[in-house]
Amino acid sequence: MTEPLKIAYSPCPNDTFVFDAWAHGRVPGAPALDVTFADIDITNGMAERGEFDVLKVSYAVLPWVLDDYALLPCGGALGRGCGPLVLTRGSAEAGDPASLRGKTVAVPSERSTAYLLFRLWAAAEVPGGVGDVVVLPFHEIMPAVRDGKVDAGLVIHEARFTYQDYGLHRLADMGEHWEATTGLPIPLGAIIAKRSLGAERLRGLAEAARTSVRMAWDDPEVSRPYVLEHAQEMDPAVADRHIGLYVNEFTADLGEDGYAAVRGLLTRAAAEGLVPPLGHDALRFV
Numbered sequence: 001m002t003e004p005l006k007i008a009y010s011p012c013p014n015d016t017f018v019f020d021a022w023a024h025g026r027v028p029g030a031p032a033l034d035v036t037f038a039d040i041d042i043t044n045g046m047a048e049r050g051e052f053d054v055l056k057v058s059y060a061v062l063p064w065v066l067d068d069y070a071l072l073p074c075g076g077a078l079g080r081g082c083g084p085l086v087l088t089r090g091s092a093e094a095g096d097p098a099s100l101r102g103k104t105v106a107v108p109s110e111r112s113t114a115y116l117l118f119r120l121w122a123a124a125e126v127p128g129g130v131g132d133v134v135v136l137p138f139h140e141i142m143p144a145v146r147d148g149k150v151d152a153g154l155v156i157h158e159a160r161f162t163y164q165d166y167g168l169h170r171l172a173d174m175g176e177h178w179e180a181t182t183g184l185p186i187p188l189g190a191i192i193a194k195r196s197l198g199a200e201r202l203r204g205l206a207e208a209a210r211t212s213v214r215m216a217w218d219d220p221e222v223s224r225p226y227v228l229e230h231a232q233e234m235d236p237a238v239a240d241r242h243i244g245l246y247v248n249e250f251t252a253d254l255g256e257d258g259y260a261a262v263r264g265l266l267t268r269a270a271a272e273g274l275v276p277p278l279g280h281d282a283l284r285f286v
Contacts (some may be wrong), residue, residue: 004032009056011230014246020223022212030208041109075191075209078250083175084114097125103151117174199286
């Protein structure tokens with residue numbers, strides 16, 4: 001028997017929902033998984049070091065890892081109306097991007113899709129540019145903004161649903177800006193697998209991920225214990241909204257629009273000097 005595949009993904013509800021059937025051996029013919037839970041900034045670093053067979057990473061990290069990893073055409077997170085938000089304390093500043101000029105902004109990672117979307121937005125909308133950018137774990141960003149440790153914060157995940165609990169206000173939605181300027185869905189998280197596994201196994205992994213997604217859709221209640229076990233203290237209703245937002249048709253298949261969104265993001269980011277340019281066939285699956 002072959003060893004289980006070493007896989008790392010986040011404990012967020014969308015990932016546990018997607019991988020529940022596969023992780024628990026319910027996908028016929030799929031290889032066994034040895035699962036490690038890690039936030040996406042950690043898995044990005046794992047990918048850059050060539051650790052693990054399969055990883056959930058930010059699309060932003062692809063230019064650094066696609067020599068060794070292939071992008072799977074399913075299992076990840078893209079969508080509409082699900083972009084990162086820039087939050088501030090003061091409601092008077094809400095809706096005025098110029099208020100960020102020279103200000104300190106907390107971000108969850110400088111190798112994240114959220115960060116690329118933020119930099120592209122700021123280049124277009126903040127005259128003179130933002131000031132210092134500091135990296136904080138995403139769960140520390142809203143408290144830091146609330147407590148005045150930073151002027152603004154870039155938030156992701158379930159923070160879209162909970163930021164008002166911290167008395168914060170939405171300055172801008174990075175996804176709205178992206179969709180308005182490109183017409184494309186927002187590329188957030190990707191599933192990648194080592195090219196050294198070979199074309200046949202990579203195709204099998206893609207099919208296993210796709211089947212796992214569809215099984216979760218067919219009977220969502222089966223995945224609920226796994227989702228809530230790893231969602232820590234998240235309200236079940238918030239977990240459901242999280243899944244509904246981030247698990248969609250692009251999770252089952254990137255499709256033409258999904259690939260266009262990924263290439264569009266990374267091409268724009270390369271033009272701004274934020275990432276290395278992609279090779280012509282870098283996104284091509286086997």
